[in-house]
Amino acid sequence: MQYSRLLVPTMRNMPADAEVVSHQLLLRAGYIRRVTSGVYDYLPLGLRVLRKIEAIIREEMNRAGAQELLMPMVQPADLWEKSGRLHKYGPELCRFKDRHEHESCLGPTHEEVICDLVARELRSYKQLPMNLYQIQGKFRDEIRPRFGLMRGREFVMKDAYSFHVDDACLQREYDRMFATYQRIFTRLGLEFRAVEADNGSIGGASSHEFHVLADSGEDLIAHCSHCDYAANIEKAVAAVETVTGQAADKTVLATPNTTAAEDVADLLGVPLALVVKTMLYRQQGGDNDGQLVAVCVRGDDEVQEMKLARLLGTDAVELAADDDFASAGGVKGYIGPCGLSVAVYADQSLQGASGLVVGANRPDAHCTGVSLERDADIHQWADIRAVRDGDGCQRCHEGTMVLRRGIETGHVFALGRCYSEPMGVCFQDANGKRAVATMGCYGIGVSRLMAAIIEQRHDEHGIDWPSHLAPFQLSLITLGNKAPVMEASAKLYRALQDAGYDVLWDERRERPGVKFRDHELIGMPWQIVLSERSLERGEVEFSARRAARNPVAIDGIMSHLAVTLEG
């Protein structure tokens, strides 16, 4: 490709509203342009890289025995009615009516469509297991699209769905997909981590997320410094550490204008860990939608709301409004677990602890000498705290938990029969009996991956693509525009093409600095420079991005490339 013919609108100025580096560089280097909120054009360079990422994913999926198909983006609402998700999914699902007034939606995911297909075509257990995948555009009407390709509304996803006769077979496929994902992320040159993930309200055996480690990541993940335990913060569990104070009788103390746990600890001169925080939550969704619950954690801990929601069997929890406190029997700022009219859940780290401080449920007062077991009616003890950096590992009991930020780019999920059952994905088993298939699903955010790779691989000059992901294999940069250099360059360009190289020839009438900077910005891994100066010596210069340029005889460049680029 000749540079002057290529649409690469590089920008010298930083786009004002790009926050994260991948978004900035994708815009500046001319890879993407925004069409509307969370929706982007992939310009030629962007598409080239996207296709290379897809190719790796495709290769590894095929290698693992999965087969590619393509499902529609437009889906009929009745399929979603059938799975029970039409009403559950919420406004993220973009719905519309076609001209016949048929309810439709844009696919945010394809469990319904694939189940509909497989339900029709699956007859015998002999057809199983089966793993079908596609690489396709998805639409999710996110509340807040941001960070360019990191959280878009329209994005490219690889989604795979597997079907099995039983859960043992599903587990084998799950493990195979797990290994496949590890291969994919490794081939993409990423520093990543697979973590146990919350499997939410769906249930099922297991779920792992694959996170690309980056400070700009929206997720927090915890892993052990010693063993291989790693989990999303929404699920991570640490070793229980019970801190207990001196056993004493429950006593009410005046604590005027002291509501925050830290202030109470300071005022009373007790460790923060012994001051119990009592939080009032309202459930959202589930059988007890709207109901209030109280939750106790140590003063130095925080409630992990996803854990709480899962424990309660609700979709989500939100902190109660100010006027909810009276109905629960508490006072905002001084709420405590003793004598509340709502169910109280307490973190297991408080079980057996005595000498605690809790809110007295009346203004300007706390109670000391409290034991929750003795003095409060605890509905359930459970792990509802968020793991903190430095907590002990509950698996190996040797390491400590390390918290890092990650970009969720992959997710593998053992679904079980939660979709196949309502969608009627059945087959005849070996005994001639009708059985429901069990199912797994496996996603990779392809366009998000492109951003995630840049988050890890960039410098002040631009993108530093792994060479096999760069939009072109190498650059041929011509300096000067007199006939001899141009002719020699054109000849070399053709020779490179004939040898099968995907080369970007920069034949623009630009000054050297402009060219060098553009190629560095867009992340070209290798460059050949041909100038009047080098031509006189019968040489070109060859270098990796940002590295020193070395002279190579023009006659020898092909063999030099063959050695260097293959290695």
Added chain:
RNA sequence: CGGGGCGUAGCGCAGCCUGGUAGCGCACCAGACUGGGGGUCUGGUGGUCGGAGGUUCGAAUCCUCUCGUCCCGACCA
């Protein structure tokens, strides 16, 4: 949903408070000089000032509404 910021040329911005010819840098076009790290000079092209309404002799500027966009918050009692 709530709070805040911002919409002026492709990008980055000034002008607005205090109404009176729409500007600057980069990019782009033409020419010249240059020619190994975003060069210099000369001359140009390009803008419904997000949109609608209002106030006014006159609105980018003041008022109202609206749309878009970005960020923050999702209350740790």
